[in-house]
Amino acid sequence: MLHYDRLQQHFLKISRLGHLGAICGWDQAAMMPAGGNSARGEAMAELALLIHEQTTALQLPEWFAAAETEPLDADQQASLKAMKRRWQHATLLPGDLVQAISLAASTCEHAWRSQRPANDWQSFKANLSKVVDLAREEASIRAAHAGLSSYDALLDIYEPGVTTAQLDGVFGDVKTWLPELIQQVDEKQATRSWQVPQGPFPIEQQKMLGQEAMKLLGFDFNHGRLDVSTHPFCGGVPTDVRITTRYDEEDFMTALLGVIHETGHARYEQNLPKAWAGLPVGEARSMGIHESQSLFFEMQLARSREFTQLLAPMAARALQREQDPAFRVDNIYAFNTRMKRGYIRVNADEVTYPAHVILRYEIERALIEGDIEVDDIPALWDEKMQAYLGLSTQDNYRDGCMQDIHWTGGAFGYFPSYTLGAMYAAQEFAAAERTITDLRGKIARGELTELFNWLHDNIWQKASILSTEDLIASATGEPLNPTYFRKHLQQRYC
């Protein structure tokens, strides 16, 4: 047996263990009663340890060395490379550092839950400093190993191949036109009026509506489910994808668009190539590409004027509001494309969202590279918020740098994926539109097959066989080009 085949079998075994963790993780968020948490946490930690042991098994270096001399085709080489990357990431960090990071992150996040409502930056920053110190240590180990700068080494975890050099170009460009665009949209929308659909919208009807939208969008209910959790997510395994949402009786649209967003993630997972199932090369390419699929569904598709022609009457029917003027296509379109500058990233519309991400990118990069310290964050945050969105966060830590949990958990390098995803999505949609005759007309008529086939062939089936750069180039004919995102925003909002 080839060492390559031995490696594949070994990683398939790890994937089967991961399957149990994915289902139990979903269960923990969507099903488990609170009292089950402590024992579940221990069981999940035991599994994580086991998977770590298997991923760092002693025979692997020898197997990799042997496999690299074996005759492999291009796909097999990609698979070998992906397995080796997984192994290297697992072996790179000393065990006591991993443990220290995990402890500091959970301490910081746990305290944050009460510190945020109390706007207590002083207490929070002490915990955050420890997380930052450890993240710097992690970054320097990763940087030395990969021959990258510290922050690039963290970026590489989420977006293999993406560098600060590239991001500086892309985000630098956005900064030249975004503030003006926001200003323009502000002015344009000031003269526009729309109605907020008024609840109550019974949960059961909302659930049926979400499932109807998932069906229209091709979600395979034989290989997945929709449930409820406090923080919506897409989990499970490719053969059994579990998406979640949360319902608000006064606002059906947030849940509906959330379901559509997660359906984008889900279709990617459900349509990864079966031939590579369970292997690292058969997994989704990166966080940014994953987000490009959810944003393709939510932003490119669901908030478009054409899709609104399907969505508005579907919602009116499901919620028994066929006579309600708030459910007319024009109103729903206006409602779903309203822009509002705000403090909170997760509530931001697609126009102002990049400003939130660029702000975080600039701060976290400087933090990891030692150019600033934790103490400097609030002032910098306020300054950038003023510059990008014209909002002040002075003394308002809770709606400023304490608003989300990426940093408390030490996930520096993650934020750029959100905006990269939005850019990839716009570029993908533009490419699909060049290939598919009358795409927008077809969307308006609910003829979505060709569009999904395009995503299937160009994104989903490629998994991690190509690099992100090659994937985007092969799908759209060029590397990442943020012009498409800008054009998309101008077309929809100006």
Added chain:
Amino acid sequence: MLHYDRLQQHFLKISRLGHLGAICGWDQAAMMPAGGNSARGEAMAELALLIHEQTTALQLPEWFAAAETEPLDADQQASLKAMKRRWQHATLLPGDLVQAISLAASTCEHAWRSQRPANDWQSFKANLSKVVDLAREEASIRAAHAGLSSYDALLDIYEPGVTTAQLDGVFGDVKTWLPELIQQVDEKQATRSWQVPQGPFPIEQQKMLGQEAMKLLGFDFNHGRLDVSTHPFCGGVPTDVRITTRYDEEDFMTALLGVIHETGHARYEQNLPKAWAGLPVGEARSMGIHESQSLFFEMQLARSREFTQLLAPMAARALQREQDPAFRVDNIYAFNTRMKRGYIRVNADEVTYPAHVILRYEIERALIEGDIEVDDIPALWDEKMQAYLGLSTQDNYRDGCMQDIHWTGGAFGYFPSYTLGAMYAAQEFAAAERTITDLRGKIARGELTELFNWLHDNIWQKASILSTEDLIASATGEPLNPTYFRKHLQQRYC
């Protein structure tokens, strides 16, 4: 560190892996879409292999030998013994036999699904013969190791310490009075009339009713859930017990009594001693004791005249039938204590149930001990069915020996646990009644705390620290005494 402590840590680790399997097993039955089954099966098999590897780890014999010389108190000795038993059961059978049994069982069960509706004994018996051959092989290995007869060695899997000598006494006694008792009840009930509550009963109302009954019965919803599955069961882990039921719009009572039955299992699991959580000695004592708890809740409690005074009005309220005469206490009591001779064990009432079990016990014992062959089953079944219940199953294999899946899966030795459970339950209830003043009055008034405290102290908290015999003796003052079961039936039915 004592070797005893090392062993405990090792078995706690195995238990944490088992936790993931328990939750994913529940998910498979209650949540998973059909398309997820194949990958789930592979993941569960991988986990089973891993748990088997850990349970048979090479260092264990040495650790057991060392631990046996260490100074341990009585509870610790019980824990050591329980761990050793777990290890011995795992190491006893050669791997290829385990695999052959698993294959033969799944082949037999899979074919049975279509052979049963087709009443196709000829095809079924070929598969069953293989299962029986392998079960005999398993039994002889277990028998040689334990110094028991073949069938006793299988009994010991489910009911440690119970032997055919004991069962012959107990079941022999039942056979002397049961046919006559059935005759008497038949005659008595012939003159009695009752109404079947007429549906439809909306599922949502039934679910609320089930949850209300669970609350009354002390189910801890912070450590468990109620869901739906095709075959109701009690699963999950002690900190998070998952019970299931299935609903029929025309018949609410089957689901309700099923929920109460599973609640009995659940309270046992939820109230096992925390100090021994995750260790073999901290698990439920045996199948029979587990069944004694579900039958205590369903038969001793829920079908009693006193509990019916709570249950009937609760059901009438939940199902909005307060004016329906079928929901009067007397009618519900008559309905829930009706007796009917029938072919199918799982549909049997508590009076005729033991006849089904004794029939299977006598046949499977003879089969395992080589006194009969598979070909002899149908004639023997018919003969015993005639003798015990006055029913013929000639040429009716589907409602005879092909009705359930214990034998297709090779689970010979399991059936006696059902009737042992019914007997233990009656004996436990009698003991509780001697201890608790005016127990029946308290039940009728919904004052159940003392009764649950009695079960908590005498059964649940004992886990597997005592042998079954000592557990029953310490709880009730004497070893298993089937007189209590007989008295219970006479009192309720004659």
